[in-house]
Amino acid sequence: MRILITAETYPPDINGSAQFARRLARGMLERGHEVHVAAPMPTSGPSRIMDDAGVTEHRFRSHHAFTHPYFRLCFPWEIVREVARLFDDVRPDVVHVQCHYILGRLVVREAVRRGVRVVGTNHFVPENIEPFLPFPQWFVRGYRKVSWWDIARVYGRCDVITAPTPLAVRTMVDNGVPDRAIAVSNGIQAGDYEAAAGEQIEHPDHPIVLFCGRLAVEKNVDELIEAVALIPREKNVHAEIVGEGEQLDRLVKLAHEHGVADRVHFLGFLTDEQLRTAYLRADVFCQPGTAELQSLVTLEAMSASTPVVLANARALPHLADEGRNGYLFSPGNSGDLATKLQLVLDAPPEQRRAMGERSRDMVSRHSFAKTLDTFERLYTGAES
Incomplete structure (x- = not known):
């Protein structure tokens, strides 16, 4: 044709x-x-x-x-x-x-x-x-x-x-x-984001929450920064934020205001391979956006066998099997987001692996x- x-x-x-x-x-x-x-x-x-x-x-x-x-x-x-x-x-x-x-x-x-x-x-x-x-x-x-x-x-x-x-x-x-x-x-071409046989992904000595997307108002990245600030500092949870956009300066300022600038990392635009590594390195993927008709980045993270915590809005509930591959949180409620992130990060390693595997299984229909x-x-x- x-x-x-x-x-x-x-x-x-x-x-x-x-x-x-x-x-x-x-x-x-x-x-x-x-x-x-x-x-x-x-x-x-x-x-x-x-x-x-x-x-x-x-x-x-x-x-x-x-x-x-x-x-x-x-x-x-x-x-x-x-x-x-x-x-x-x-x-x-x-x-x-x-x-x-x-x-x-x-x-x-x-x-x-x-x-x-x-x-x-x-x-x-x-x-x-x-x-x-x-x-x-x-x-x-x-x-x-x-x-x-x-x-x-x-x-x-x-x-x-x-x-x-x-x-x-x-x-x-x-x-x-x-x-x-x-x-x-x-x-989604799920195989593009899977770890290769025998591949070793370097992981830092602290938990990572990953966000990918445009730094736009409707993505609500400010709620993720506020949630990181609400998680006890001794847990040493870091957020990696991938993307660029008009909200960048405001979000950087917000991280400083909440005292988490040392644990919120703005990575900017990444190549496809760098993004794949970021998915594989993350302990949990977070999408706080409330205007998502599907969210390709969430599907990509799930393809990398990553648990998810997603806003309970628009199409995102279709991508969360509550308690099995992650959790939904109430949009606008940073405290609820912090609680749900801790449920994933505090889970035993074998449970987190099972959650990641469930994410990967769910992507097969896409x-x-x-x-x-x-x-x-x-x-x-x-x-x-």
């Missing part, structure tokens, strides 16, 4: 949606399909076509969204003719859009006009953007309603609608998206190969 994947955020952006879109493009290419990606230019300048090891990227002129650290917007009057030209040149058999914003809606409109099959996957909830809106709360509440109306309008034109988890599907339907959406996991199989069937209309 000739597949056109459309993404409003795509590498070099670092977030789950962008990473999924690129893994999907590479996975479909490896299966012998011709793959094109439509995405905003990551920098200023005119639209251009680039090659990414066989995937053809059609990058459209874009502009920095002034309230967000990296998100870029395409203006419709600048690209509408270029979108039509893209369809003329590529003639896709199927279009797979990843978001409802400007580029996504223009691609959906053009595909529908030409009778091209459209699969729409939603990775978005308004809470992803709300922290970046410098407006009063009444405006933000209105924005949330309008956002869901807009999502329903754009995705309602798709032949197939998907989201990463059943909970994400239910959230969409509850907010007006047609009740025909289905759950398709983002998928095989990336199964995800590719499902989307191939959806692209051809064999499954709906």
Whole structure:
């Protein structure tokens, strides 16, 4: 097939949606399909076509969204003719859009006009953007309603609608998206994060709580720092925080204010291999975010046989088998988070190993190969 994947955020952006879109493009290419990606230019300048090891990227002129650290917007009057030209040149058999914003809606409109099959996957909830809106709360509440109306309008034109988890599907339907959406996991290549046979991972002489992700407001990393401060100092629990983002300076300051700057380590951006080692080295993985539609980093940590402590919010409860691979904590309650972390860290080594093994077992249902199989069937209309 000739597949056109459309993404409003795509590498070099670092977030789950962008990473999924690129893994999907590479996975479909490896299966012998011709793959094109439509995405905003990551920098200023005119639209251009680039090659990414066989995937053809059609990058459209874009502009920095002034309230967000990296998100870029395409203006419709600048690209509408270029979108039509893209369809003329590529003639896709199927279009797979990843978001409802400007580029996504223009691609959906053009595909529908030409009778091209459209699969729409939603990775978005308004809470992803709300922290970046410098407006009063009444405006933000209105924005949330309008956002869901807009999502329903754009995705309602798709032949197939998907989201990463059943909970994400239910959230969409509850907010007006047609009740025909289905759950398709983002998928994970679990073997990429497992320890190799005989591999020895150096572990420091103190317990490690790991967080990975954008340092954004909705990730609630401040709650993790506060939880570390609540754990008795003699336990010498350290937090390793992987990622970059607009909250970094605030979080560093918070660690100093709580007297744990010596035990909270900001590691910044890591390579894939460095991240894999971080997962394997950690005693427990923590995801305090409350806007997760699946959380790929949690799946990656579970693939590395790591116990988890997750916020009881959005899709995260699907990834915690309470007491068997970890625990859920009440969002906003740093004391509860501290208690749950200690339940894992104070458990005997054999119990922690069993919890990690349970994490690894749970990931098997999120095989990336199964995800590719499902989307191939959806692209051809064999499954709906």
